[in-house]
Amino acid sequence: MLPVGLLDWRRTDDGRVVARWLGTQDESWLRELVAEVAASAGRTVGEANERIAEIVAPIAYRHGRSRRTVEAVWTLERRRWSTRIASPVPPPALRRALFELAAERSREEALATAAATFNLDSARIESLLFADRAHVRVLSPPVTSATAAELVEEYNLSLVQALVARATEVTATIRANLRRVVGYSKLLGLMATFGEAADGATTMALSGPLALFHETVKYGNALARWLPALITTPGWSLTARVVIEGETLRLDLDAGAPLPRTHALPRAHDSKLEAQLESDLRRLTSPWRFEREVAVVRADGRLFFPDFALVSDKGRVLVEIAGFWTPDYVASKAALLRAARVPMIMCIDERHAHGELARDERVIGFEKNVDAPGLVAACERLLSGSGC
Amino acid sequence: MLPKSVRFDRGTLELGADVPSVDHALWDPRTETRRAAAFRFHDIATAADAIGMELHGDLRRNWSVRPLNAAALELRSYQAQALASWAAFSRRGVVALPTGAGKTRVAIAALFETGLPAADLCPTKVLATAWVDELRRHLGEAVGLVGDGQRSIERVTVLTFESAYRHMDALGDRFGLLVVDEVHHFGGGARVEALEASAAVARLGLTATMPEPGSEAAARLGGLIGPTVFEMGYADLVGTHLANVAMVRVPVRLEVDERAEYDARMRVFLEMRRTFMRLHPEADVVTLLRGLGRTPDGRRALRDRARALELASFPRAKRSLLRTLLDRHRNDRAIVFTAFAENAYDAARDNLVPVITGETGARERQEILAAFRDGRVRAIASARVLNEGIDVPEARVAIIVAGALGPREHVQRIGRVLRPAPDKEALVYELVTTNTSDARRAQQRARYAPRRST
Numbered sequence: 001m002l003p004v005g006l007l008d009w010r011r012t013d014d015g016r017v018v019a020r021w022l023g024t025q026d027e028s029w030l031r032e033l034v035a036e037v038a039a040s041a042g043r044t045v046g047e048a049n050e051r052i053a054e055i056v057a058p059i060a061y062r063h064g065r066s067r068r069t070v071e072a073v074w075t076l077e078r079r080r081w082s083t084r085i086a087s088p089v090p091p092p093a094l095r096r097a098l099f100e101l102a103a104e105r106s107r108e109e110a111l112a113t114a115a116a117t118f119n120l121d122s123a124r125i126e127s128l129l130f131a132d133r134a135h136v137r138v139l140s141p142p143v144t145s146a147t148a149a150e151l152v153e154e155y156n157l158s159l160v161q162a163l164v165a166r167a168t169e170v171t172a173t174i175r176a177n178l179r180r181v182v183g184y185s186k187l188l189g190l191m192a193t194f195g196e197a198a199d200g201a202t203t204m205a206l207s208g209p210l211a212l213f214h215e216t217v218k219y220g221n222a223l224a225r226w227l228p229a230l231i232t233t234p235g236w237s238l239t240a241r242v243v244i245e246g247e248t249l250r251l252d253l254d255a256g257a258p259l260p261r262t263h264a265l266p267r268a269h270d271s272k273l274e275a276q277l278e279s280d281l282r283r284l285t286s287p288w289r290f291e292r293e294v295a296v297v298r299a300d301g302r303l304f305f306p307d308f309a310l311v312s313d314k315g316r317v318l319v320e321i322a323g324f325w326t327p328d329y330v331a332s333k334a335a336l337l338r339a340a341r342v343p344m345i346m347c348i349d350e351r352h353a354h355g356e357l358a359r360d361e362r363v364i365g366f367e368k369n370v371d372a373p374g375l376v377a378a379c380e381r382l383l384s385g386s387g388c
Numbered sequence: 389m390l391p392k393s394v395r396f397d398r399g400t401l402e403l404g405a406d407v408p409s410v411d412h413a414l415w416d417p418r419t420e421t422r423r424a425a426a427f428r429f430h431d432i433a434t435a436a437d438a439i440g441m442e443l444h445g446d447l448r449r450n451w452s453v454r455p456l457n458a459a460a461l462e463l464r465s466y467q468a469q470a471l472a473s474w475a476a477f478s479r480r481g482v483v484a485l486p487t488g489a490g491k492t493r494v495a496i497a498a499l500f501e502t503g504l505p506a507a508d509l510c511p512t513k514v515l516a517t518a519w520v521d522e523l524r525r526h527l528g529e530a531v532g533l534v535g536d537g538q539r540s541i542e543r544v545t546v547l548t549f550e551s552a553y554r555h556m557d558a559l560g561d562r563f564g565l566l567v568v569d570e571v572h573h574f575g576g577g578a579r580v581e582a583l584e585a586s587a588a589v590a591r592l593g594l595t596a597t598m599p600e601p602g603s604e605a606a607a608r609l610g611g612l613i614g615p616t617v618f619e620m621g622y623a624d625l626v627g628t629h630l631a632n633v634a635m636v637r638v639p640v641r642l643e644v645d646e647r648a649e650y651d652a653r654m655r656v657f658l659e660m661r662r663t664f665m666r667l668h669p670e671a672d673v674v675t676l677l678r679g680l681g682r683t684p685d686g687r688r689a690l691r692d693r694a695r696a697l698e699l700a701s702f703p704r705a706k707r708s709l710l711r712t713l714l715d716r717h718r719n720d721r722a723i724v725f726t727a728f729a730e731n732a733y734d735a736a737r738d739n740l741v742p743v744i745t746g747e748t749g750a751r752e753r754q755e756i757l758a759a760f761r762d763g764r765v766r767a768i769a770s771a772r773v774l775n776e777g778i779d780v781p782e783a784r785v786a787i788i789v790a791g792a793l794g795p796r797e798h799v800q801r802i803g804r805v806l807r808p809a810p811d812k813e814a815l816v817y818e819l820v821t822t823n824t825s826d827a828r829r830a831q832q833r834a835r836y837a838p839r840r841s842t
Contacts, residue, residue: 092752102740103766191418209400213425218581
């Protein structure tokens with residue numbers, strides 16, 4: 001993420017914040033900047049910053065970009081570089097010795113004594129006194145440099161993450177990989193309400209626990225970290241309320257934004273079991289088709305993300321495959337089934353389908369693989385009214 | 389088993405249907421439960437107690453209470469009064485005492501008397517390590533620290549404000565007592581989530597500079613910590629419980645080239661300010677700076693102004709005078725306060741004295757403070773890090789080279805040399821560059837300085 005002072009955005013008359021992206025047209029000046037930056041190897045951080053400050057304005061002017069954009073790219077590139085302390089003696093040891101000497105003697109005497117102790121001359125002692133400060137450390141370049149195209153992607157993502165990090169709430173539209181995206185938000189401690197967009201996609205309003213009581217940017221970092229997961233999903237969009245420069249503005253983004261997919265796309269199947277089942281259902285050539293993306297379902301006060309749905313002209317049945325086995329987990333699945341107000345079938349390892357689960361017609365036991373014809377038959381029964 | 393009435397959830401409380409209705413609890417559509425911010429636990433527990441209801445999941449049951457006798461602390465009379473007053477206000481409120489009057493001692497007494505597991509919040513990592521040392525010394529048990537690169541949680545744990553803002557939602561149910569040093573920082577509303585996410589029922593705020601009564605800041609602290617339960621100023625304590633202090637203001641002039649640069653850099657800003665204020669007569673400083681920052685010319689003028697302020701804060705005359713003063717006070721223990729970190733490093737190089745800034749690592753900072761206490765070094769230069777709370781009773785001389793943060797900073801800095809010691813007479817030098825913004829700032833803060841007791 002970029003510091004707020006380097007964010008390049010504009011405010012529209014209708015109260016929106018619009019990010020100024022980099023694109024392929026910027027790659028020529030980025031290459032120019034990277035070449036200039038490469039010359040910073042062996043210089044101190046301060047010297048490199050001064051050099052960059054000199055070239056920022058001309059580059060920005062020639063290519064019609066703002067200075068802060070150019071500075072922001074250097075900030076990102078700089079993070080790849082490492083630094084070392086250019087001193088034969090650790091500066092803290094030097095300081096400790098010299099300052100204690102200076103408390104007892106004159107400046108000259110203290111410097112002379114320290115010089116003798118460290119086998120350096122007085123002037124060198126003075127010059128090394130704070131050689132460990134950040135801006136006098138010496139820069140070493142990264143093993144491999146970023147390409148201009150990589151910098152464009154990194155810049156755009158950093159810019160938008162820095163804006164989202166100032167958000168009080170984010171509302172996203174998700175058209176694929178819902179379970180993964182929601183799971184990641186939970187992992188980050190975020191909370192959500194769900195809805196349905198006009199086209200049937202799931203909408204998700206994300207914030208944190210204390211956001212219920214007042215607007216807060218406390219969860220901005222979590223929201224910014226969550227963003228790459230959203231970006232992996234095709235057709236995504238997002239609206240955020242962003243607090244910046246003392247104003248609350250609206251940020252609108254969608255899949256057309258030039259943002260890289262930095263996260264791997266989630267696997268199509270949660271398990272081999274599920275993959276096998278889908279394949280078996282296809283081979284059946286039954287009128288039931290497999291639907292992977294299923295909207296969120298609320299049951300028993302909790303949110304439920306079914307693994308998939310089976311759909312035919314008779315209707316739609318949600319299917320959940322109980323994936324692991326603890327008494328609490330199985331009990332929660334039983335409670336879910338009790339509270340479900342939509343047609344739903346649960347596939348559960350028959351060794352664990354005890355008690356009410358064993359008696360429920362909506363439960364299909366399986367040993368190794370779920371029996372596809374059995375599942376289809378259960379769906380038929382359920383929708384004909386005998387099982388639900 | 390009954391469902392839980394109260395469940396701590398990331399800095400909030402999920403409330404069961406059996407919990408009596410309390411203000412500020414809201415229906416949360418995200419979980420379909422009633423929810424309140426964790427700091428409302430006091431209200432919820434009080435309401436339940438009032439009707440004799442047993443709260444399932446009552447956080448208080450998880451707090452091991454180990455009270456100690458505060459008599460061992462030998463509190464001064466006003467410290468004991470402050471503690472009694474806080475206890476009388478249901479252990480919720482702010483104690484306002486001037487720097488050097490021993491607020492820490494009041495907090496430790498609160499820890500002793502309540503015996504509750506406690507979170508102790510303070511603004512900086514420097515202060516956090518000082519609190520850990522002090523608490524460990526008095527309590528004789530391990531003290532946790534979250535911040536300054538550490539994360540150890542104990543029954544009594546110190547957190548920096550930043551760490552509390554980030555982590556209190558994971559820790560807020562562990563502590564029954566919340567102590568907030570320099571509590572005025574929360575008056576502006578920034579990072580109040582650190583206080584909201586704690587379920588502590590006993591809350592003690594400490595400050596030397598309470599916000600004006602009736603102000604928004606005072607109301608905010610009132611809601612999150614409690615009312616001001618005890619207040620004393622310098623006038624009540626200087627000469628008795630605080631060292632007497634002599635204030636010496638030393639004016640200096642810019643040299644000819646410095647004056648020319650200062651005037652040149654300020655000129656455009658002053659012209660722009662005049663124009664802006666003509667167009668927006670009601671505008672305050674923030675609006676002015678924001679307005680100017682919207683144009684390239686305005687930003688250039690602001691950069692020039694910033695450079696002019698830096699120049700006026702530490703011109704050659706101040707640099708030279710500082711050398712003279714430190715030489716004069718070679719046998720004293722002195723703290724040099726500058727407006728900017730770079731000036732502190734310049735002062736350190738010129739005079740070969742240690743410097744403590746935000747860049748100084750924890751270990752070196754501890755070593756410098758120890759060396760200062762032992763007398764192995766006689767002075768420390770700092771910009772802002774030593775402004776608040778660091779306990780250096782040995783310091784007798786403060787040299788205020790320049791200030792950047794106004795009256796509150798000024799009062800805090802002076803307080804650093806007011807810790808009482810036998811026959812101690814504190815001395816505060818204030819170096820002021822005439823006919824510059826530095827002089828105007830000095831004038832504004834002057835009325836907040838303590839007066840010598842006669």
